[in-house]
Amino acid sequence: MPPSTVQDDFPSTPGKVGSTLHCRRNSIDSLPEDPVQPVKMDKGNYFGRVTSRWHSSALAKLLCITSILLALTVSVFLWMSLPRGSQGYGSLKVQVFQRNHEWERKVIHSGSPNRNDNALTVLVTGAAGFVGTHVSLALKKRGDGVVGLDNFNSYYEVSLKRARQELLNKHGVFVVEGDINDKFLIESLFDVVQFTHVMHLAAQAGVRYAMQNPQSYIHSNIAGLVNIFEVCKATNPQPAIVWASSSSVYGLNTKVPFSEADRTDQPASLYAATKKAGEEIAHTYNHIYGLSITGLRFFTVYGPWGRPDMAYFSFTRDILKGKPISIYSGAGGKDLARDFTYIDDIVKGCVASLDTAEKSTGSGGKKSGPAMLRVFNLGNTSPVTVPTLVDILEKYLKVKAKRETIKMPRNGDVPFTHANISSAELQLHYKPVTNLDTGLKKFVKWYLSYYGDSSNRKLWPGNNEQTL
16 A cells, blocks of 8 residues: 555654653753753742643643644544445555455365376466456366456445356365456465466456446556456466457548557557557566566457446347337447457467466576567457347347337447457467357347346446446
């Protein structure tokens, strides 16, 4: 935690050194202005003067103590009023992690591979999130050791994250509850398990939410990423890192399809800016400390167990409730389009990135040679317009949507995304196979089984907004 400017005004032992000096200064100030002149002692008034001096000294001490207590109260109040968790900034989160034998036992058991042929041991951050859950399950299913980490923030329905946690637990994945900014927690995890890889998926998601809570993006997407890199750089041996960037980094780029070689210096949202910053930070840690780092630019991931703030998810909810849905249009009334990518295809790209990641080249924070640094687009290469997405949802929900077409507000969204995946195809053998019709059919089946067709639960705390 950064030092408080209020606390810096006090010595390390307030009430002893500080108060004594201040009280003595008050006593000295009460002496005659000319210290050379002798003070005549009047025996008759001796006890009166002693009593007066005692009262003066006691009053001064009382004022000192009162001032100190008041200042401490104010500083504690200010400290308690600082944002916490996903609402905070950097290391301002309260330390709540308590390491014990039972916790260590669960971490060790979850992180132990069940196969012998080149098994990985992976720390998955954001494990109770949409992509994190699916990646964790895929790794565990093939016998890798997997330990999850998630802070279960309230950006969207926490019960959905808890349900994902329960699903992971049933498959032998222990999800540690904690924040990626908690350095002691991350170091403890590495102390208990020797992770070969980190799949860093924890982040503050969403484009429009940044207009309501910008600090949460700095806290998670920048400060949290740096904390992960800091712990990994000092670990011996260093793990290889795969982390989630975003297709949002292409921002206002008009050249399509988006290629990894295209410019990414015109972000259209704070979310995109934090992901772009993350890519530059990754370059720095790779260059200085020899960390093997792979960044993945996801293109509009959807599917079962998805995020309620995404358009396809909120459209499904509102269509079933008979509520109108807002479909944004771009300049000149042009339909918005997205390169919708099904979760199973994304998982294959994530796992392939882990499998092909070379070892880091640092030891104890010192680089011994060049290390791998990569970035890949993971998309579907087939952009689909939003009205077409609604058509497909209507077909599988068997309900007609009440559409309201409105002009896209200036909130950081972009009108079109399209991934060039040639690099991922070449190096990861990445090949998406699920089209939007098939993927949405699977999503609707899951949604109806999980929520039913008349859920009144508030899944997304935003004001009827959704992310495309």
